[in-house]
Amino acid sequence: MSEVILEARGLERRFVTASPVFGEPTVVHAVSGVDLAVRQGETFAIVGESGCGKSTLARVLTRLIPASGGSVSYAGRDLSGLRPAEIRALRREVQFIFQDPFSSLNPRMTVGALIEEPLRTHKIGTKAERRARVAELLQRVGLPVQAATRYPHEFSGGQRQRIGIARALASGPKVVVGDEPVSALDVSIQAQVVNLLAELKEELGLTLVVIAHDLAVIRHMADRVAVMYLGEIVEQAPAHALFAAPRHPYTEALVWAIPLPDPGARRAQSRVAGELPNPTAPPSGCRFHPRCPYAIARCSAERPVLSAPDAEGRQVACHRAGELTLDGLASVQSARSDAARARFDLYRQAREAEATPD
Amino acid sequence: MSAAATDIATLPKRENRAWKKLRANPAALFGFVLVAFFIIIAVAAPILPIDSPIKTSWSAIRKAPSAAHWLGTDDIGRDILSRMIWGARASLLAGVISVAIAVALGVPLGVAAGYLRGWTDAAISRMTEALLAAPFLILAIALAAFLGPSLSNAMIAIGLSAMPVFIRLARAQTMDVLTEDYVESAHAVGVGPGALVWRYILPNIFPPILVQATLTIATAIIAEASLSFLGLGQQPPAPSWGSMLNVAKNFLDQAPWMALWPGLAIFLVVLGFNLVGDGLRDALDPRDI
Numbered sequence: 340m341s342e343v344i345l346e347a348r349g350l351e352r353r354f355v356t357a358s359p360v361f362g363e364p365t366v367v368h369a370v371s372g373v374d375l376a377v378r379q380g381e382t383f384a385i386v387g388e389s390g391c392g393k394s395t396l397a398r399v400l401t402r403l404i405p406a407s408g409g410s411v412s413y414a415g416r417d418l419s420g421l422r423p424a425e426i427r428a429l430r431r432e433v434q435f436i437f438q439d440p441f442s443s444l445n446p447r448m449t450v451g452a453l454i455e456e457p458l459r460t461h462k463i464g465t466k467a468e469r470r471a472r473v474a475e476l477l478q479r480v481g482l483p484v485q486a487a488t489r490y491p492h493e494f495s496g497g498q499r500q501r502i503g504i505a506r507a508l509a510s511g512p513k514v515v516v517g518d519e520p521v522s523a524l525d526v527s528i529q530a531q532v533v534n535l536l537a538e539l540k541e542e543l544g545l546t547l548v549v550i551a552h553d554l555a556v557i558r559h560m561a562d563r564v565a566v567m568y569l570g571e572i573v574e575q576a577p578a579h580a581l582f583a584a585p586r587h588p589y590t591e592a593l594v595w596a597i598p599l600p601d602p603g604a605r606r607a608q609s610r611v612a613g614e615l616p617n618p619t620a621p622p623s624g625c626r627f628h629p630r631c632p633y634a635i636a637r638c639s640a641e642r643p644v645l646s647a648p649d650a651e652g653r654q655v656a657c658h659r660a661g662e663l664t665l666d667g668l669a670s671v672q673s674a675r676s677d678a679a680r681a682r683f684d685l686y687r688q689a690r691e692a693e694a695t696p697d
Numbered sequence: 698m699s700a701a702a703t704d705i706a707t708l709p710k711r712e713n714r715a716w717k718k719l720r721a722n723p724a725a726l727f728g729f730v731l732v733a734f735f736i737i738i739a740v741a742a743p744i745l746p747i748d749s750p751i752k753t754s755w756s757a758i759r760k761a762p763s764a765a766h767w768l769g770t771d772d773i774g775r776d777i778l779s780r781m782i783w784g785a786r787a788s789l790l791a792g793v794i795s796v797a798i799a800v801a802l803g804v805p806l807g808v809a810a811g812y813l814r815g816w817t818d819a820a821i822s823r824m825t826e827a828l829l830a831a832p833f834l835i836l837a838i839a840l841a842a843f844l845g846p847s848l849s850n851a852m853i854a855i856g857l858s859a860m861p862v863f864i865r866l867a868r869a870q871t872m873d874v875l876t877e878d879y880v881e882s883a884h885a886v887g888v889g890p891g892a893l894v895w896r897y898i899l900p901n902i903f904p905p906i907l908v909q910a911t912l913t914i915a916t917a918i919i920a921e922a923s924l925s926f927l928g929l930g931q932q933p934p935a936p937s938w939g940s941m942l943n944v945a946k947n948f949l950d951q952a953p954w955m956a957l958w959p960g961l962a963i964f965l966v967v968l969g970f971n972l973v974g975d976g977l978r979d980a981l982d983p984r985d986i
Contacts, residue, residue, distance in 0.1 A: 401885065403881060403884055403885060424889075426887075427887035427888075427889060428887065429887070430885065430886055430887030431887065434885065434886075435882070435885035437878055437881070437882055437885075439878055442877060442878040442879065443878040443879055443881070443882045444879055444882070445879040445882075445883070445896070445897055445900075445901075446879070446901075446983060447900040447901060447983060448896065448900075452896075456883075456886055456888065456896075457886045457887070460886055460887050460888050460889070460892065461887060490983040492983065503882075506882075506886065507885075510886075510887075
């Protein structure tokens with residue numbers, strides 16, 4: 340097992356959303372007590388629904404915003420005590436890809452200047468070398484070299500995200516954190532950008548941390564997955580194991596929501612009811628219990644903690660993890676109902692009859 | 698694509714699109730011509746075949762426009778055309794230099810307040826509010842009186858009085874830009890404070906400041922007129938449009954041309970600066986094709 344490059348211990352991030360003159364301020368625990376360890380060279384995914392704190396976690400991990408508690412260490416070095424200049428120096432090695440390619444590129448800089456900026460900032464190479472590197476990066480992400488003299492608004496969403504990727508890779512980082520790097524793009528473009536990221540990761544030996552709410556994307560990219568719910572990690576496991584057989588009811592619900600390219604394989608349904616609870620007043624005990632179909636009395640009273648990793652490296656925070664058997668993608672393989680199977684057989688026969696010349 | 702084409706330095710320089718867009722904008726071009734016209738006559742004043750602007754003539758008092766005096770004469774027989782041309786110097790300088798002073802001081806202070814926040818912001822903002830508490834013209838008069846009567850002191854006084862508006866505008870715009878995603882992306886790259894201000898904040902707060910500046914040039918020209926009237930601006934007998942207008946208001950019935958020409962000139966210069974400002978704002982925005 341390769342060594343840990345980015346590690347969080349008991350990471351906390353609180354936001355004060357309202358501080359009245361009298362009374363208690365309203366505090367949102369966007370990230371509460373997160374432990375995770377990203378290993379060198381892997382793709383580590385953090386998934387969860389909107390508002391669960393995953394974007395905040397990504398920013399705290401890269402020190403774009405400071406932590407309220409706990410610690411983050413990169414390559415064994417604690418980031419919390421760093422001075423601003425030291426943090427800027429760290430940016431050479433830890434880079435960030437933003438969710439919205441429309442708002443995350445300075446509209447008044449040319450694409451060439453945007454991609455060159457990390458090199459200029461970290462004083463890498465001479466002017467000519469930097470220009471050559473910009474050209475190389477543009478080509479690598481699939482854009483023409485001529486793009487360097489244009490402005491970001493002249494490009495489509497997918498192209499802009501390629502510009503964002505080229506900018507993130509310019510300084511030769513070791514870790515790249517992507518905050519929903521494809522969720523703002525069209526589905527057809529998403530696949531291209533996901534493949535580009537996967538290729539670049541292999542080619543450059545990057546460690547990728549990808550935040551997403553779309554499990555279909557994660558399933559193709561990730562080596563390991565952490566599932567977040569209301570600021571906590573509820574399950575962490577190798578991707579294939581997590582998708583095949585989830586251990587936390589929330590993971591089951593997420594996996595169950597992945598569309599399968601196999602009509603009739605299962606009924607489209609949601610296994611969780613309701614909305615994400617108000618994060619300023621999280622539920623007692625297990626934060627998922629009000630929406631959990633398997634909740635028992637203990638769940639509302641006692642807060643489960645993430646278990647120690649088992650032989651496979653799986654961790655789960657659920658009181659009933661040992662006793663429940665949850666459905667993953669493994670259990671839906673050709674699980675069509677009899678009626679559905681009969682209907683699909685008829686379709687196939689009809690197609691074959693049509694294809695046969697008289 | 699061949700390897701040779703990969704050097705960005707060899708790419709053809711794209712033509713200056715800001716200039717091209719400005720040329721394609723008839724209103725901006727008209728404004729540019731207006732401003733250029735007044736600047737040229739102001740600069741060329743010494744070599745133009747005109748009378749001295751301070752030569753009086755008791756035989757030609759308040760004469761209407763004629764072949765001898767194209768724009769007429771004033772209350773002590775001075776040629777108005779000549780005074781208009783020489784007065785353009787004082788008025789344009791008062792407008793442009795005082796606004797330059799206001800922008801040069803106000804924008805850095807506003808950006809500092811908006812970017813650094815905390816005590817810096819509190820100190821700068823309270824000072825700005827104190828300045829804004831006094832009406833613009835009263836403040837300019839007080840400052841000009843304090844500095845002593847002369848055209849350059851009047852420009853400094855007008856510049857300092859116009860500065861608070863630029864502080865407030867730059868501060869608000871800076872705070873707005875700082876919430877943009879692209880500023881976070883600058884942090885993510887490791888861009889330091891100096892480069893952040895230079896490459897991110899200033900270019901993005903520039904358009905509203907430009908518009909405010911062109912509007913303030915108009916106010917400054919009129920303020921110089923008021924200061925001249927009080928004897929705090931251009932010193933008589935040297936002309937400025939403002940001082941001419943102030944004298945002319947006593948003779949509106951007998952010699953309306955005395956007020957017409959300086960009024961028209963101020964109107965045209967202000968219009969010209971506003972049109973150029975609008976055009977520049979559009980031309981310099983790369984998002985606007």
